[in-house]
Amino acid sequence: MYRFGHFGISLLVFAPLGFLLVTAGAVELAFVTGATMLWLSMLPDVDHRVPGISHRGPTHSLLFAALVGGVFAAVGGFLGQRLGLTATIDGFGTVGLAAFGFFLGSLTVVTHLLGDVITPMGVNFLWPVSKKRYSLSLTPAKNTLWNYGLFVLGVFAVAAATVLAIRGI
Ligand SMILES: [Zn+2]
Secondary structure, three states, rough: OOHHHHHHHHHHHHHHHHHHHOOOOOHHHHHHHHHHHHHHHOOOHHHHOOOOOOOOOOOOHHHHHHHHHHHHHHHHHHHHHHHHOOOOOOOEEOOOOEEEEEEEHHHHHHHHHHOOOOHOOOOOOOOOOOOOOEOHHHHHHHOOHHHHHHHHHHHHHHHHHHHHHHHHH
16 A cells, blocks of 8 residues: 555554553553554555565565564563553553563554555565465555545544543543
8 A cells, every 4th residue: 555545554453452542541552552553654665765675575574573573572671671661551450561562563564564465466474484475456555545545534433432532531
């Protein structure tokens, strides 16, 4: 997908997650999660700019998702230890920032892959183990209606989740 399509899918994935976090009392964590998912929604497409790496190759895989999760876990663990930051989620107690970092980093990449798997070019989730590309072939990546449609749907989903979460508090 193009940028706005990826923004839209990030918002769609974030909406229920943000709702759960806000209703569990972790408003700051919800904000950080949403901002990170939007900010890095195009991260795997860095392969357009790195010479020698094929597009939708290594950076469009579950392995890359795990790697980014690992980097986030390290950053989360560092912040948690050095700055004494913790995340408290009702029902879960104190959640380690390293664990949450891994979840957030890998989810951000997987969400991008979801945006690309609906296009005919598909995604090789299991690179480098397999060469098989998975595709739902719903729309070409450049389709304007899909890209902006997903964006509008995403904005609507987050708006609805926000209203529901506020009413529930
Ligand atoms: Zn991509």
